[in-house]
Amino acid sequence: MRKEHCCDTMRARIAPVCDQHPDPWDCNKALMVYWPREDAYGIMNRIEGERMTSRIRFCRWCGDPKRDLSDARLDALEELGIDWATDPVPEDFQTDTWWRRRGL
Ligand SMILES: [Zn+2]
Ligand SMILES: [Zn+2]
Incomplete structure (x- = not known):
């Protein structure tokens, strides 16, 4: 079952339309991660080549509250x-x- 994300910006930042970067971590349009298993959202942090994520409690664009199961x-x-x-x-x-x- 597909998750309906809260807003267009979130949708675009989780799965940007981009044919140059199959790996979203390589694409600077990709900013957010969604984990279906926990119904949780995170922001992608690219720090000195490291790939880190931090979970978020609210959508930064529309303010929709996010949970973490x-x-x-x-x-x-x-x-x-x-x-x-x-x-x-x-x-x-x-x-x-x-x-x-x-x-x-
Ligand atoms: Zn890209
Ligand atoms: Zn949103």
């Missing part, structure tokens, strides 16, 4: 008796399926 995901795994550090993580939990199924 990392903790909820680990809690849900724990409820299923799965130790995410050592057990194989079910396929649902590797994508956005787990939180969509739970109506989160």
Whole structure:
């Protein structure tokens, strides 16, 4: 299932239309990352060749609040008796399926 992002600017900054840079990190039009698994957004920081991201709480363009389901995901795994550090993580939990199924 595709995520509807909050605004056109966010959409363009996550997936810029660019045929020169298959890797968004190489494209200076790409500024944001979306992680479906945690329904979280981050800003791309390119510092001296390092690729780092920091999660954001609001869209910087339209102000839409953003969440981060990392903790909820680990809690849900724990409820299923799965130790995410050592057990194989079910396929649902590797994508956005787990939180969509739970109506989160
Ligand atoms: Zn580009
Ligand atoms: Zn937005």
